[in-house]
Amino acid sequence: MSLLRTPFKPLLAALAAIAIVAFTACGREEDDLSNGKAQFVQKCGSCHELGRAGTQGQTGPSLDAAFRAALADGMNRDTIEGVVHRQIGNVRRNSKMPADLVTGDDARDVAAYVAYATGKTGEDTGALAQAGLSGATTGAQIFTAAGCGGCHQLSEAGTNGNIGPSLNELASAAGEREPGQSASEYVHESIVDPDAVTVSGYNAGVMPSYEGKLTEKQLDALVQYLLGG
Ligand code: HEC
Numbered sequence: 673m674s675l676l677r678t679p680f681k682p683l684l685a686a687l688a689a690i691a692i693v694a695f696t697a698c699g700r701e702e703d704d705l706s707n708g709k710a711q712f713v714q715k716c717g718s719c720h721e722l723g724r725a726g727t728q729g730q731t732g733p734s735l736d737a738a739f740r741a742a743l744a745d746g747m748n749r750d751t752i753e754g755v756v757h758r759q760i761g762n763v764r765r766n767s768k769m770p771a772d773l774v775t776g777d778d779a780r781d782v783a784a785y786v787a788y789a790t791g792k793t794g795e796d797t798g799a800l801a802q803a804g805l806s807g808a809t810t811g812a813q814i815f816t817a818a819g820c821g822g823c824h825q826l827s828e829a830g831t832n833g834n835i836g837p838s839l840n841e842l843a844s845a846a847g848e849r850e851p852g853q854s855a856s857e858y859v860h861e862s863i864v865d866p867d868a869v870t871v872s873g874y875n876a877g878v879m880p881s882y883e884g885k886l887t888e889k890q891l892d893a894l895v896q897y898l899l900g901g
C-alpha cells in the first residue's frame with residue numbers, strides 16, 4: 673500500500689501550495705461566517721428560505737432544498753460555496769434576483785455561510801447565534817437585520833423596497849387602518865400576523881410572519897422605530 677501512495681505525494685504537495693496561494697491572494701485568512709449570516713438575512717432572506725438563518729422568503733428557491741440532492745450525492749460544501757458565489761455575481765438574464773447584492777469579501781462571506789448552513793436543522797451556536805437578527809437590539813438594527821427593507825421603502829433606513837407599501841407615512845396611516853386599534857397595536861399585528869389586514873393595492877400572503885422570529889423586546893423596539901421613536 674505504501675508503495676502505491678508514494679507517487680501521489682508530490683501531487684498533494686502541489687495542490688496544497690496552490691490552495692495556500694489562492695487563500696493569501698484573497699487578502700484574508702478565513703471567511704467571516706457571522707458577517708455572511710448577517711448579510712444573508714438582510715440582503716437575501718426576503719426571497720430565500722434558509723432554516724439556520726431563520727429566513728422564509730418565497731420569491732426564490734429554498735436554499736435548504738436547492739442543495740439537498742447535491743449534498744446527498746456527495747457534493748462537498750466548498751463546491752456549494754463556489755456555486756453560491758457565482759450565482760451572486762452572475763444571475764441569469766431577466767431573473768428576479770438582482771446581481772451583485774453583495775460584493776467582495778461580503779459576497780465570499782455570504783457564499784461561505786450558505787454553504788455552511790444549507791440543509792442543516794437545529795440552530796446556529798456560539799458567535800453565529802448572535803449574528804443577524806438575534807443580535808439586533810435597536811429598531812434600526814432590527815429593521816435592517818430582518819430584511820424589511822427588501823420589500824419596504826423607509827427613508828430613515830435608506831431602503832427602497834417596493835413589494836410592500838412605503839413605511840414613510842406609517843405613523844399617520846397606522847391609527848386609521850383598523851377601527852379600535854391604536855397605531856402601535858396595528859403595526860405590531862402587521863408584523864406578527866401580516867394577513868390580518870391587507871393594505872389595499874397589495875397582496876396578502878407576500879409578507880412573511882415574524883411571529884417567533886423576534887423577541888417581544890425586539891418587536892416593541894421595531895414598532896416604536898416605525899412609528900417615529
Ligand atoms: C428579489 C428576490 C431575490 C433576492 C433578494 C435574492 N435572490 Fe437568489 N434567487 C432568486 C430567484 C427568483 C432565483 C431563481 C433562479 C433565477 O431566477 O435566477 C434565485 C436563485 C438563487 C440561487 C440558485 C438556487 C438554485 O436552486 O440553483 C442561489 C444560490 C441564490 N439565489 C442565492 C442568493 C443569495 C446568496 C442572495 C443574497 C446575496 C440572493 N439569492 C438574493 C431571487 C432572489
Ligand code: HEC
Binds near residue numbers: 819820845870894
Ligand atoms: C417579502 C416582502 C416583505 C417583507 C420581507 C416584509 N414585508 Fe411588510 N408588507 C409586505 C406587503 C406585500 C405588505 C402589504 C400587504 C399586507 O398588508 O399584508 C406589507 C405590509 C406591512 C405593513 C402594513 C403597512 C401599512 O401601510 O399598513 C407593515 C407595518 C409592515 N409590512 C412592516 C414590515 C416589517 C417591520 C418588516 C420586517 C420585520 C416587513 N414588513 C417585512 C411585504 C413585506
